[in-house]
Amino acid sequence: MNLSLSFYIGYRYWRSRKANAFASFITIFSVSGILLGVAALIVVSSVMNGLENQLKQRILGAVPQLTVHSQTAIENWPSQVEKLSQLPGVQGATPSISTQAMVQSPSNIGAAQVYGIYPEQEKTLLNTTKRVYSGDFDALESGKYRVILGAELARTLDVAPGDKIRILSGDGVVYTPLGPVPSQRKFTVAGVFEMGSQVDATLAYVHHDDAQRLMRQKAGEVKELRLYLDDPFNAAKMAPEVVAQFATPVTTTDWRDTYGHLFGAVKMEKNMMSLMLSLIIAVAAFNIVSALVMMVVDKTTDVAVLKTQGLTTANVMGIFMIQGSLNAVIGLISGVAVGSLLTLNLNTITQALGISILGAGQNLPVQLELSQLTWIVVGTLVMTLVATVYPAIRAANVQPAAALRYE
Structure with a gap:
């Protein structure tokens, strides 16, 4: 196959003024569709990436990402922490203890997940x-x-730093003749944190030693x-x-046990939005089929003449595949440029238009990711290349004798 010859003729056909105005309209329509589809896919994907990353910071930055549990005390845990911290992909490891508890103030009561931590670590x-x-x-x-509460939890309890609250833990229950009595202690609110997510309504932090006393566990x-x-x-x-x-x-648990459904919903929504916008690109790409079929009909005589001069079937296919691909590339490059510019300046544009989506x-x-941008480019090119195959095969099957019979 002489690729340079096919490219030259295909480029000439692409540049030439089309006799069929309807074919020209469909070509412009398909190029515009690819441009809009690619641009929309880049913008929406970047916003969904930003949302997912924000959730990772605001939720997974506040809860245990991966927790190791042992039925007995971990021997020489400082050296174990150091060993785990050196694993690839691990930022650090710290001792932890947690309990589900009821939190009571003079005016209200609520539920919370209480974590015992060493602040310096x-x-x-x-x-x-x-x-x-x-x-x-x-x-x-x-x-x-002392305890540090989430902002929403503090508002529910109507407390501020310096106020007293009572924490009742389900761990460390003592059984008496009157029935089970939960372990409980009074804590002083030492601070309030706000992550801007649902963890603000459910989390509380105390010192690791105080949590052990609350849960009636052996100190140290x-x-x-x-x-x-x-x-x-x-x-x-990483768990294994x-x-x-x-x-x-030992056994392990991770964030998916408590927040996996939330991130699963975000991932599904991102995938569905990408699929819907990909269909726009697919429709635009397969409009190339209509334009190329019309071009094949217009150029039937030319193709017959070229084949009588020794042009191979592969060369003929290459001519029309290149012609269709050039339209797709124009739409793709324009779409990537427009989509990237919109993404990088999205907040500036919405502010200039007076649009406030989040308030x-x-x-x-x-968050514009290069890897995702690469997949969009590759996927669009493959889709449009597949769309040019049928018209190219139809052109390659032109019989010179039948086409030139009445010429």
Whole structure:
């Protein structure tokens, strides 16, 4: 196959003034459709990526991403923490303890997941420490019985830093003649954090030692380690490697047990939006079929003459595939340029138009990923190339004798 000859003739056909005005209209329509479809797919995908990344920071930055559980106390846990922290993809590991509890104030009551932490070890790893106002994680000192609450939980309880609340834990229950009595202690609110997500209504942090006393566990024992990962979505893949670092039997849990449904819904929505917008590109790409078929009809005599001069079937197919691909490439390049510019300036554009999608003062989360952009480009090129195959085969099957019979 002489590719240069096919490209030259295909380029000449593409540049030439088309005799069929309707074919020209369909070509313009298909190119515009590819442009709009690609641009919309880039913008929507970038916004969905930004939303997913924001949820990862606001939710998975506040809850255990991967937790190791042991039935017995972990021996020499500081060295185990150091070993786990050196694993690829692990930002750090810290001792952890947690309990589901009821939180009671003088005016209200609510439910919370209480985490016991060592503030000095969590400070560089836990995103919540960067979102605290009216207090600080350094206030969590062993034996002081202080607690840091989520903003929504604090509003529900109607408390502020300095107020007293009672935490009743389901762990450490004592059975008496009057029935089971939950473990409970009074804590002083030392601060309030706000992540801007649903964790604000359910999380509370206390010192690790205070949590052990609340749950009536032996002081100094560590039965849980929580790991912070570079990418929380890799938690399931990393679990076997983490378990292999322990000489005694351990189990693992990760964020999917509590928030997997939320991120699953976001992923499904992102995939469905991408599918819908891909259909726009598909419709535009297959409009190329109509335009090329009309072009084949117009150029039947030319094709017959070229074949009588020795042009092969592959060369003829190449001519029309190149002609259709040139239209697709124009639409694709324009779509990528427009989509990227819109994505990078989306908040500026919405502000200039006076559109507030998330409310006053809030910007849309936008994250343009090169890998996703590459998939969009490759997918569009493949789709449009497939669309040119049928017209190209039809042109290649032209019989010179039949086409030139009445010429």
